[in-house]
Structures are given as structure tokens and as C-alpha cells.
Amino acid sequence: MERLAYLTVLILLLFSLLLSACGGNHRENTDDGEVQLTMSAWGNPAEIKVYQKALDAFMADNPEIKVELVPIPNDGYQDKIMTQLSGGKAPDIFYVGSEWISKIVETGKVVDLSDFLSSDESYVKPDEFAEGLWGAAKINNQIYGLAVDCNPFVLYYNKKVLEEAGVKSPQEYYDEGKWNWDTFAEVTAQIKESGKKGFILDGWSGPLFTWIWTNGGEMYDEDGHIILSENEEAQEAFKYISDMLQQGNFTYSGSLPQGQGGDAMFMSNQVGFVGAGRWYTPMFSENKALEFDYIPYPTNTGEQQGTVSIATAYMVVNKDSKHLDAAMKFASFYTSPEGQKARLEGNGNAVPSVLGADEIITEAEFPEHAGYLLDARNKGRVDDKQSVVPGMDKEIMDIIDLMYLGEQSAEQTIQAVTKKATEMIDEYRNQ
Template identity: 25%
Template sequence: MKSKSKFAGMIMLLLMFALSACSGGGSGPNGGASSNNPDSSAPSNEAAAGTDKKEPVTIEFMGHGNPNEKKIFEKLIASFEEKYPHVTVKYTSVPPGEYSQKMTTLISSGKVPDVFYVGGPEFYRFAEAGTLLNIQSYLDQTTLFKPDNVWKQAMDRYRFDGSKVGTGDLYGLPKDVGPWAFVYNKDLFDQAGVAYPSATAGEWTWDDMLEAAKKLTVDNNGDGKPEQYGVGAYSLESAVWANGGEYIDYDTGTVKVNEPAFYEAMQFVADLNLKHKVSPNQEAEQAMNAYTRFINGQLAMFAMGPWDQPAFWELPFNWDIAAWPASPNTGQTATWLGSMGFAVSAKSKHPQEAFDLAAFLSLDEQGQRENYQLGQAVPNLIDMAEGEFMEMDKGPQTRQVFLDIIQDYGRPDVIAFSKDTQWMDAFNQNASKVWNGDMSAKDFTAEIQPKMQELYDKGNK
């Protein structure tokens, strides 16, 4: 799941992210029942893969990502086809920005791939509409799945009980669980004589970060356009959650952006540029986004997910990750924990082979090992994540931060449990009033909250 052009944490990640995707049938959790449904066609045990002579099968798999991710999945698919020699996988990777529309077109034309990426609101919509195969019975019979050895935080994203996400049977498997970490350029810190951020949550606060950012912002000619910034793309979610705020209370469906804990955090993020000048403004961001600044060595502190590792391994400077700065008001830190999933089409003509591919990519030890070694993700398998993944001789050095986020202070992105996102779209589309200094965060959130509430009620209740 992963956009690089987020402005100072103000563009909701997810982005999907962002962020930050899709739907399924009116017959309940087992919608789309047919001869291919696991309730009417008992799944076979994948342990027999490669041992019996089987008829050749071709399945289609569609995902999205950058060229590096495409290369990684081509390697993983080759390993799958070696393990399951009767299966040929036709793999398509589309640009992230085109994926949602492509899936919508394929669904409407009845040409859904056998296996495809799904996450967040799209998972909710697709599961509800019957587009996704209920894979619970397949999962119950596979030897790959050991419930105590897979991150619950990831698996629960793909449960659906017929009315809400997070409980019930599984309609997908995690492609990954994506801890959004705080990354910094160690060389720039060394040159400025600034101590590194702490990898321990709560030890480094907004105040510490701001003090460091001021020392790490360099404007050699004094023209007000720094050649080097202290921090960029600061996560608004992280600031809000760390400060005790919430975008919404999903239990009651109440939008809460107009509360002090929220708007004070939003103002802090805006002031990184407006007041302190340590972060690029929108004009500077449009000229060169924060991701490019960081890899060019012109930004001291940024954000990264595990999927960024391959590119970061090639950087000509030293870097590492730290815990997101804690709010001095609460002493707490937080960040978002993304995830994208693999789903199987309810109309697949080869549901067992489609499930086998999803399970290999999500749960198979060989597949997970290749995945993390290629720098794609933190392993979904807990023992592997806590064992050999931690022993890698490549950055980040403090990779325990990834696991801390998964286990302790990572949270699903805001729209993960919302099937209609127009309420958040309204926030993001108008937040520039704060980022540009046209309105205070307090005034803006008071103005936008009723509109967000109306849109949420219309699309989700």
C-alpha cells in the first residue's frame, strides 16, 4: 500500500495510500455462491501441491505499485509457479493511481482477476457486494495458517461479518502490514551536531523534534527558500492521535475534528512551515516533493514504510528510523499501520489455485522470506519477523521500531472502516486553508465538521 508526495503529513496517507479500493453481493457473507464457492466445493489441501499430476491452470493476478514492487512480485510468482507447477500466473501491475478505476471497470464487465489487491474502503464495499470469495473454509484446511503466528492486526482487516469490517470470516489475506515509521538522515544530524531521535516511543517529543528541525534547516543565501529542511511530510494522523484526538468515533459515527486535541495537533503541523519555517510549504512541495528531497539528502526527517527499503538501501548517506515524536501534552506517540490485502474473486473458475497463490504470497514461509529479503515488507509471520528479519544486515539499524509500531502504537488509517470516504475527501480538499495560513485549525475544523458529519451519515449509515 504508498505515495511519496504527501505534503507535510497533511495529505491523508492512504493514501492509498493512500493511499490510501472495492466491493461484493446481497446474499450476505457468502454472496456470490456458485460451484466455485467453498461451501459447495470443498477446498483441497495445498500440501499435495506438486505431488499429483494436475491439469494445467492459468489464473490472473492484478496489483499495483512502483517498478521495484513489480520486479519483486515477478520473482515471488516465479517461486510460486515452481512450487505449483500446474499453475501459470498471468500477472498485471498497474500504476497505483489507475488501480481503483481499473478494478471498477473489470467488475462491471464481469472480468475480475482471480486474485487482486484490496484494502480499506474498497475491501468493505467489495465484501458487502459479494465480489470477494469467503476464504475461511480454505484457510481452515491449509497447513500454512497458524493463527498465533500471524499478526492479528493484519488479519482482522480482512474479516467481514456481513455488516462491518473487523469481525467474522476472512475474505482476504494480508499482503503486508505496513508500519509508517519516522526516518532520518544520520549524516545531516552528525554534521549539525544534533542527537539522533529516540527509537523508544515517548522519549522524543514534538518539542525535541522542533528544536532539532531548526538546527537542521539551512538557508545559505537567506532568501527564505532553504536548501535543506529539517522535516517534511509530517503525519497529521500521528500528531492527532498522539495528542489524544480522533477524526471519528466509529462506534457512534461522530466526527470529532472540531475538538481541541485535534485542532491543536493540526495547528502544530501547519506551524512547522507557517511559524517555524522548518518544513516545505505547498509551493516548495510542488517544486520538489518531500520524498525526493529526502533521497537527495536535502531533508533531515521524513516518513517511510518497509516498502521503501530497497530504494533507501541505495542511498549514498546513512539513515535510520525512530519512533514518531510524542505529544508533550500526553506523552504518547502514534502512527498509522497500513495494510493491503490479497482477495480472491467470488467468480474465479479456479478458486483453489487462486487461494493457493494468495496464501503463498501472504503466509508461505518461503514467500515471506523472499518478500522481506527483497525489502517489500515486514513478514506477516511473527516468528520470522521477530527472528531472522531482525537479524538482517541492511538498514534500518533500529528495525525493532517497525515491530513496535505493529504491536504497540500503530493504528489503522482513518478510512479503514468506512465504506464511503467523501467525508474525509471533504476534509483533505479543504485543509489547504490551514496549511496556507488562511484559517486557523480551530476555525477550519469548526467549519468543516458539520459538512463531514453530513457526508459520513449519508454514505455510511
């Protein structure tokens, strides 16, 4: 009897320890008392200051929730987030690029926000976001990421560099209806002859799609199949880029010395044009010696405003957060009209992704032609074909990188891209 009693006590003790261990792995989601959240994003120092404005506004409205911004350098950001997710150490809320959101969703580590967005706790509703910005963040009406804002592509031009090269203002060409690819080739050639760089081409899909779409071309059809080898306008864009690089009118950012980028060269008056969204504006505006303005990308279709790529990042919520309710509440605030106004007013780093907040741009005092950002947003779009297949964007851009470096012709690149995309799309759909 004593042995039986001893065994019974031992079993109960082991059972109790087992329950305790299970309880230790159970995710806490009680937001009683002060809650500590972490948020990660990439960005230059000026952009980080912009992000912080929204955190401060949220914490002023929700003093029981503290949010710490933990910046991660852009170079290596994706790899670091993926490593943190797999190790259970990712931030509660973090930025995800539109080109790899599908890869993050596939991990199963981020929250479907659909139900929360419909609740009274949410600061923003799905129908407040501009159409065309969801990309791969919305799958079968399940919302895994919220567009924090958006960045339609425009060209920044350095007034001093153009003036020294004897180039008249791009605005004059635009007003004359002559702001097209031929003009851009002539202008960048003049700048090159003056000893400066004409245009810095960045090596990711946003700039590539902008050149394709401003020529009326398409790389993919409506069903997501690649049509590059059949679409003459898209092929022309590849050849134009290749020719401009070979002639020295364009300079590929990937060929620049380490640590030297288009933004730094622009601020030191070494290049005439860089292509980007509004994210350079805060940094450029801080340089009082720099004179710059926006101009739409030149088109080759006869239209003044072409379809450009819209860069966006999505805010996602880590499914393993100990404070899911607070994390989702913060994500909804950050992307709401209130949160975006807190970040983007003045010389903010982006354009609102929600409707009804255009005054952020129209009332901006600098630069002069800020309205071109809204024109670009209204006609632009987020890629939702290349980015939807996990890993395909990187594979395709790695191939195109060879053309940018002068190691492969446009024709060879078109063939290689078509082959790789076809393989990856077929594999993805046959899973």
C-alpha cells in the same frame, strides 16, 4: 405432420443454443492442467522485485499454476481496479488499500475467504495474523481480504542532511528521552535554515492518524462516531501540523512539482526526514551513497514509543476468476509465513503481518535500528473507523488537503471535517 416435425426440430435447436449460451457465461472453476493467473499490485520498481520473489516461490511449489504479476501505477490504481471489476476484466488476485477495502467489498465482486482458510488447501489460518490488522476486510467474521504484510510508521532520517545542518542524531535525543514534538520543531527548523527541507508530509490518512495518536488523541470513538470537535489532543495535532507547514518546517508533498516526491528528495539529500513504513527501504538501500536510519515518530505524551498508524494492503480474490481454487491457494501462500519470508527477508519492503516471523526484521543487517519497526507494529494499529464508511476517507482527506495547502486554518478544517464525517456516518448507518 411435416410442419410439426419441423417446428419440433427448430425448438430443440433454439433450446440447445440457449443452453450453450448460458454455459458460455458459466464461470469455470476447474483447475485441471496448467492454470494461468494474474496478480496486480502497486509499487516502485524495487517493491515489484520484492513481490516477484513470492510468486517464484509459489510457482516452484505449484508448477501446475502460473502467476503473472501485472503492476499498476499507484497514481490511479484504485480507479483502474474499479473499472476493471465493473467490466469483468480485473486480475484474479489483487492488492486493495485498507482505506478503500470496504468500497471493494460493497461491489460484491470479491470472494469471502473464510471457508477456504479453514481448509487443508490453505497455507495460512486466520489466527496467525496479528490482531488489529483486519480493519474493514473482516465483516461479521467473513474475511474478504488478507493483510499481505504491514507497515507501521517510522521516520527515516538522512544522516548527511542532518550533519550538514549541524543537527545531532535523533537517536541521541531519543536516548535522552527528549524525542518529542518540540524537539522535532527545533530540528526541522535547523534543517530549513540550512537550505534543505525539514520533513515531507504526505497527504493521506496514515500520516495524519500517526500525528493524532502520538499526541494521545482520537478522531473517532469506539462506536465510530466522530469526536474531533471534542477531543483536545486530536485538535492539537491538527494545529501542530498546520503551524509546522506555515513555518516551513514541514513541506506538503501535494505542493511539490509534479513528479517530485519525498522519496526522490531524500535520496538526493534534499530533505532531512520522511515518514513511511518499510516500503522505502529496498529503494533507499540500493543507493550506496545514501546514509539513513529509522527513528520512532516523536511523541507529545511523555512516552518514547507512541501509537502510530499501520499501513496495510489486503490481497483479495476476484469472484469472477475462472480458477477460484488456484487463486485462493495463491492468496493464502502469498500472505503465509512462507510467502512473507520469501518477500521480506533481507531488505524487504514491509513487516510481517503474521505472528512468528519477526526474525525477518530482527536479523536484518540494515539499517541499524530495524527493531523500531517491530516496536511500532506492536503499539500501532490500522484505522478501522474512517475506512469502514465507503468513500469517507477520500472526502475527509480532500478537506484536510486545503489545510495542508494553506488555504484553510486548522479550526476551519476541524469544523468542516466534523460536519462531513457526521453526515456520511449517519447516511451510511441509516441505509
